[in-house]
Amino acid sequence: MAHYLGIDVGSVSTNLVIMxxxxxxEEAIYLxxxxxxxxxxxxxxxxxxxxxxxxxxxxxxxxxxxxxxxxVIAGADVVxxxxxxxxxxxxxxxxxxxxxxxxxxxxxKIIILxxxxxxxxxxxxxxxxxxxxxxxxxxxxxxxxxxxxGYYALRSQNPxxxxxxxxxxxxxxxxxxxxxxxxxxxxxxGLCQALVRNYLNNVGKGKEIxxxxxxxGGVAANVGMKAAFEEALGMEVYVPKYHNVMGAIGAALxxxxxxxxxxxxxxxDASEIEFTADSFECQGCSNHxxxxxxxxxxxxxxxxxxxxxxxxxxxx
Amino acid sequence: xxxxxxxxxxxxxxxxxxxxxxxGNEVVLPRRPTEETLSLGTKYSPEFACLxxxxxxxxxxxxLEAGADTLVSTGGVGPCRAGLYxxxxxxxxxxxxxxxxMITLEPPGRHLKELIASIKKLVNKRLSFAxxxxxxxxxxxxLQLLDKAEKLSHKIRPLEVKKGETTKTYRKCAxxxxxxxxxxxxxEIEREIELLYERIEKKDYDPLKIGIVGEIYVVIEPxxxxxxxxxxxxxxxxxxxxxxxxxxxxYNAVMDLLRMPGERDVKxxxxxxxxxxxxxxxRESVGNAILFAKRGFDGVIQLSPFTCIPExxxxxxxxxxxxxxxxxxxxxxLDEQTGKEGLRTRIEAFVDLLAAKRxxxxxxxxxDVVYGALFGN
Numbered sequence: 001m002a003h004y005l006g007i008d009v010g011s012v013s014t015n016l017v018i019m020x021x022x023x024x025x026e027e028a029i030y031l032x033x034x035x036x037x038x039x040x041x042x043x044x045x046x047x048x049x050x051x052x053x054x055x056x057x058x059x060x061x062x063x064x065x066x067x068x069x070x071x072v073i074a075g076a077d078v079v080x081x082x083x084x085x086x087x088x089x090x091x092x093x094x095x096x097x098x099x100x101x102x103x104x105x106x107x108x109k110i111i112i113l114x115x116x117x118x119x120x121x122x123x124x125x126x127x128x129x130x131x132x133x134x135x136x137x138x139x140x141x142x143x144x145x146x147x148x149x150g151y152y153a154l155r156s157q158n159p160x161x162x163x164x165x166x167x168x169x170x171x172x173x174x175x176x177x178x179x180x181x182x183x184x185x186x187x188x189x190g191l192c193q194a195l196v197r198n199y200l201n202n203v204g205k206g207k208e209i210x211x212x213x214x215x216x217g218g219v220a221a222n223v224g225m226k227a228a229f230e231e232a233l234g235m236e237v238y239v240p241k242y243h244n245v246m247g248a249i250g251a252a253l254x255x256x257x258x259x260x261x262x263x264x265x266x267x268x269d270a271s272e273i274e275f276t277a278d279s280f281e282c283q284g285c286s287n288h289x290x291x292x293x294x295x296x297x298x299x300x301x302x303x304x305x306x307x308x309x310x311x312x313x314x315x316x
Numbered sequence: 317x318x319x320x321x322x323x324x325x326x327x328x329x330x331x332x333x334x335x336x337x338x339x340g341n342e343v344v345l346p347r348r349p350t351e352e353t354l355s356l357g358t359k360y361s362p363e364f365a366c367l368x369x370x371x372x373x374x375x376x377x378x379x380l381e382a383g384a385d386t387l388v389s390t391g392g393v394g395p396c397r398a399g400l401y402x403x404x405x406x407x408x409x410x411x412x413x414x415x416x417x418m419i420t421l422e423p424p425g426r427h428l429k430e431l432i433a434s435i436k437k438l439v440n441k442r443l444s445f446a447x448x449x450x451x452x453x454x455x456x457x458x459l460q461l462l463d464k465a466e467k468l469s470h471k472i473r474p475l476e477v478k479k480g481e482t483t484k485t486y487r488k489c490a491x492x493x494x495x496x497x498x499x500x501x502x503x504e505i506e507r508e509i510e511l512l513y514e515r516i517e518k519k520d521y522d523p524l525k526i527g528i529v530g531e532i533y534v535v536i537e538p539x540x541x542x543x544x545x546x547x548x549x550x551x552x553x554x555x556x557x558x559x560x561x562x563x564x565x566x567y568n569a570v571m572d573l574l575r576m577p578g579e580r581d582v583k584x585x586x587x588x589x590x591x592x593x594x595x596x597x598x599r600e601s602v603g604n605a606i607l608f609a610k611r612g613f614d615g616v617i618q619l620s621p622f623t624c625i626p627e628x629x630x631x632x633x634x635x636x637x638x639x640x641x642x643x644x645x646x647x648x649x650l651d652e653q654t655g656k657e658g659l660r661t662r663i664e665a666f667v668d669l670l671a672a673k674r675x676x677x678x679x680x681x682x683x684d685v686v687y688g689a690l691f692g693n
Contacts, residue, residue, distance in 0.1 A: 065657070083665035084690070091692035116692050117676045118669045120635075120645070123662060206635055250689075257689035286350040307543070307656065309480070 003055040005265065006252030007041065007074055008085065008245065009033065009066030012105025012132055013218060014040035015245040016048060018055055019252040023092060027051065028245045037066040041073050042271040049268035060265045061085075061255030063247050072294050072302045073275055075266035078251065078258045085250030087111045087118045090214050092253055093240045098210045101229065101237070102246070103199070103219035105132040110204050124203050132218045134167050135225075138174065138191065142184060146222075149188065153224025156189035164194025192228040200232060211235045216243040273297065282306060317342045318440055321379035322388045323372045324349055326536050327462045330494045331455050336388075338451045340441025344384040346375045349539040353378060358652050360408055366621035367651050368533035369401055371540055376405060380414045388438065391422040396595030396626055450499070457502045458493060461509070463560040465489040468513045470556060473549030475518040483546065485512050524670050527608030528557040529601040530619035531627050534650050535559050541619055542656045544648070544663070551667050556613075558582075558604035559597070582607060589633050596626030602633055606641060614670040615644030617663075622651035644670045 002021045008014070010033065018027040029047055033040045061078040062070035063085035071079045090100045091113065100111035108131050112120040124131070139146040160182045163173040170191065177187050200209075213235060219225055220243040229237045242249060266273070279292045291311050294302040303311045320336045322329075324346040333343045347353065349371045357374030376387055387409075389402045406418040419437055422430050443451075469486040476482045489509045496502050526548060534540045535557050548555040582603030590602045605616045616638055620627030631647050638645035646666045648659065672690040679686040 065661075081661045081664040081668070083661065084668040088689045088692075092689075095692050115676070117672050117690070119673070121665060121669070123658075206632070253689045286347070286352040288351065 001056065002058040004252040004256045005055075005057050005060045005074070006085075006248040006250065006255065007044070007060070007062045007064075007070045007076070008082065008247030008251060009037050009041060009062070009064040009070045010082075010105050010247070011065060011107075012136075013244070014044055014064075014066070015248040016044040017242070017245050017248040017252055018048065018057075019249065019256070021058075021256065023253070025242060025249065026053075026055075028242055028248070030244050033066070037069050038073060038275050038277065041066075041070050042275070045074065045268050046271035049271060057263060057265050059252075059255035059258060059260055059263050061251030061253075061258075063251040063254075068302070068304060069294065073266075074270055075264040076255075077260045077263055077265075078254045080251060080254050082247050082250075083109060083111065083121050083123065084118075085247045085254065086216065087113065087121075087250070088253050089246040089250035090216065090240075091116055092249070093242070093246075094212060094214050094238060097212050097214045099207075099213045101199070101204075101213060101215045101220075102217040103131055103215075103225070104217040104247075107131060108199060108203050108217070108219075110207055110209075112207055112209075120207060122203050122205075122207065134170075135195075135219060135222065138171070141171075142188075144184075144188075150192075150222035150224035150226070152185045153189040153192045154227060156183070156185040158186050159193055160186045160190035162187065162190040162194040164191070164198040170194060189224060189228070192222070192224040193232070196225065196228040196232050209233060213237045215239050216246040218244050220244070279305065282311065284308070284310060318386045318438070319344050319384050320386045320388060320438070321346055321376070321382075321384035324375050324537070324539075325533070326538065327466065327490050327493075328459060328536075330462065330490070331458045332388075334458070335451065335455045336438065338454075339439045339443070341386075341438065344379050344382050346379050349375060349537070354652050360412065364623050366398075366531075366624050367540060368398065368531070368621055369405075370652060371533075371537075372401070373405055373408065376409060377412075377414075380409065380416060384416065386417050386419060386438075388419045388421065391420040391427070398596065454499050454502065457499060458496065461493055461502055461506055462490070464506070465493065465509050467556075467560070468509070470545055470549065471554060472513055472516055472518065473546070474523040474552045474554045475521070477517040477519055479550070481516050482513075482549070485516060488512065523552055523554045524615070524667060524674065525554045525556070525608075525613040526615045526617055526667075526670070527604065527613045528555055528617050528619060529597075529604045529608075529630075530558075530617075531597050531621055531624055532559050534619045534621055541648075541650060542654065542659055544617070544619070544659070547660060547663055548667070551664065553667055555617075556608075558600065558608075589637055590630070594626050594629050596624060598626030598630040601627065601630040602637055605634055605637060605643070605645075609638070609641035609643040613643060614674055615646065615666065617666070618645070618647045620647065620649055622649050622653075644673060 004019045006017045012033060014031045014033045016029045017025055019025055029044050031040050031044055060074055060076045062076040063080050063082045067079050086100060086102050090097050098113050102109045107124055109123045111118060136146055139149045160177050163169045174187055215226055215237045220239045226237055226239055274297050276295045277292055279290050282289045282291050287307055289306045291303060292305045293300045318341045320341045321344040322332055333345055336343045353374035354371055356377050357370035361370045361373055391399060391402055402420045419434050421434055424431050465486060469482050473482040492505050496505055528535060536559060545555045582600050585606045586599045586603035590599045593599055601618055608616055618634055635645055675686050
């Protein structure tokens with residue numbers, strides 16, 4: 001049976017999925033990128049190679065902010081932006097979806113669909129408050145494991161109002177409320193409500209949110225955030241089973257859709273190849289772009305970072 | 317001799333240079349804005365001034381450092397604060413210790429006397445009426461030709477077979493125009509430009525069409541909009557912008573002088589949604605979006621400098637107007653913090669959206685079902 005590999009390299013997590021030709025997810029891997037995308041991608045491939053299964057990979061799709069890098073390392077047939085990838089996965093999982101709320105490590109987006117077609121979208125521009133990194137940081141500060149963070153919110157009876165406009169203000173407001181003696185549960189629920197308010201006022205500004213609403217991305221695992229969305233929207237919010245790897249699922253679906261004759265996949269052994277990155281400052285003009293070289297066993301195989309594309313073509 | 321410099325506005329810089337030379341001035345050519353220009357401008361600007369303000373301030377500093385003693389800029393009327401920018405630029409630069417004269421060209425319709433006085437300062441050579449006629453005719457033709465070369469590049473880039481050929485051809489055209497000495501040269505170059513573009517090998521298909529509206533500086537100057545038109549062209553999209561310098565100058569200087577409301581159509585089209593003028597190009601953005609929709613475009617992208625009030629007003633109106641005309645809409649806010657990769661992600665997603673929408677529409681017409689990952693099957 002044919003299989004497809006989807007890779008989503010985000011700021012916080014790197015996810016890989018293996019999907020069979022009927023769209024069934026056979027493997028889903030969620031790893032922390034930890035600022036080392038090359039390592040994370042190779043680690044993911046290694047884990048898959050150790051599964052002792054022989055998959056016949058017919059196509060590879062990559063997405064996320066590290067999609068170009070992932071494409072070079074794994075050998076991708078399709079390289080797609082994360083907005084389209086998330087939309088594609090949501091339509092597949094929930095065919096009658098009309099709104100997708102996606103909150104990841106450092107960005108959040110809203111996708112509006114009508115009749116199964118994307119009609120509008122937005123991505124956060126001004127502030128990263130309310131994204132996964134911020135929640136992680138707050139959970140850490142309060143000494144609560146992130147997995148339990150949401151359940152604290154559910155236990156609260158009297159949420160405290162927290163200023164959620166900006167991550168810095170939200171944090172100082174939370175500390176202030178703690179000093180005054182409010183209960184941790186109430187502060188956490190208040191924080192979830194503030195973040196949802198912030199999301200709806202920024203990312204969701206001017207968008208017509210209609211059911212069915214699908215909530216995906218790493219933050220969808222937080223039951224407190226889900227409850228806060230349901231409360232604010234007055235409608236049910238659906239969290240799909242593979243909510244934290246939806247981008248990778250979208251990439252795999254797009255790879256299948258591309259129907260390439262022969263895949264560029266380097267094989268799971270790509271985890272053993274030595275990939276390195278180095279950069280130099282171009283002196284061509286006063287932009288002084290930082291150009292990045294991606295090397296495979298010492299040889300440059302890809303370059304980016306230049307505004308004018310003069311370094312893009314590599315003489316082989 | 318006066319050493320004149322001015323803001324960098326796309327390739328029109330070529331024409332301004334020749335015009336200033338013909339009037340008997342030395343020209344310190346402004347540099348194409350780079351990251352360095354922007355950092356320089358940002359350093360000395362109020363934090364919430366808009367992107368064009370910062371870029372232009374940076375350009376002025378570079379020009380003054382290169383020896384300019386006169387800066388020429390356009391003024392403005394209307395409530396958009398850009399009309400007062402020249403004065404503010406002058407104050408900031410003088411407080412930094414630069415010595416120079418700032419000459420503001422006000423729109424002739426409202427400030428004809430001031431305009432003539434300003435122009436007199438810039439004419440430092442005895443010129444007959446015949447000279448004036450020759451100079452103006454040449455400059456006007458050159459502006460039109462520059463716009464033409466650019467328009468052709470936008471049309472052909474999405475169709476090119478060999479990536480990058482159009483950009484190369486366009487650069488060559490700009491060089492040719494820069495070398496022109498007289499009107500006859502320009503006529504010859506015009507034919508050559510057409511030929512050069514004709515020679516590019518093209519694919520035969522109907523590309524997605526996106527109209528670009530917004531504030532004039534970020535629409536016209538590629539360095540201010542992260543080369544969005546080139547980015548779209550590389551994705552196989554035909555991008556057309558609503559404003560070009562030649563037509564803009566024509567409507568806002570000449571027609572305004574003759575008391576004939578310029579771009580009347582655009583403002584009239586916008587009037588059901590945007591009655592009051594709020595300065596800048598807010599109303600034009602709405603009107604032009606409607607114009608693009610009526611011409612069968614697939615989508616509209618609005619370019620707006622961060623904190624630009626006219627564009628913020630337009631941004632709140634455009635989604636409804638675009639929904640009514642069934643045309644895709646994306647708003648892009650630009651400032652020194654905007655990253656090219658973030659913009660690329662949004663642009664790619666927008667293009668995917670429009671492609672799916674077009675496919676869906678065509679299939680619906682025929683009563684077919686569309687297949688593909690974008691449609692969930």
